Amino acid sequence: RKEVEQDPGPFNVPEGATVAFNCTYSNSASQSFFWYRQDCRKEPKLLMSVYSSGNEDGRFTAQLNRASQYISLLIRDSKLSDSATYLCVVKTGANNLFFGTGTRLTVIP
């Protein structure tokens, strides 16, 4: 079983739509959780960390469900510039980062 699993998509949504991505992880001892954004042929960049109580950053909301071992990312009012691949990342221990395969989002005008 993979450490981190994501639906690869692609998700094609119209501008202004709300879209949600989910990610599941297998190790219940995982300590930290992140969403990274990766543009085509570029390096991943941190979008937001995911906290136990859930957290929001503008149009982006991240949630963690430890009991079910999943993480979610909600994007409201999608913009064309949100088109990218979103990587779910789970940290277990000091140097054990596990990356999902990424979910590709295309926002259509």
Added chain:
Amino acid sequence: DGGITQSPKYLFRKEGQNVTLSCEQNLNHDAMYWYRQDPGQGLRLIYYSQIVNDFQKGDIAEGYSVSREKKESFPLTVTSAQKNPTAFYLCASSDVYEQYFGPGTRLTVT
């Protein structure tokens, strides 16, 4: 500007040749990492180093070698023993809060 640099951006080599990818950071981070990314796959860890003169194998270290003689530098050598070296290689460094990635080197071996 603080950051991570990787060079070159694109690299082409013939099969059977060793090639070294450079990674430099001026963020004063102790920990540095090398990943490879293939189409449709997540990042896979090749090697990491938590301190100068020390490094550890990741999940897919076979066919690769690294050195960490300076805090700022963590070069990766792709040897001829690596069976499928064509990929996008990403170097990263980290503080307590997050990993920061370099722009990557796209290696093509023919």
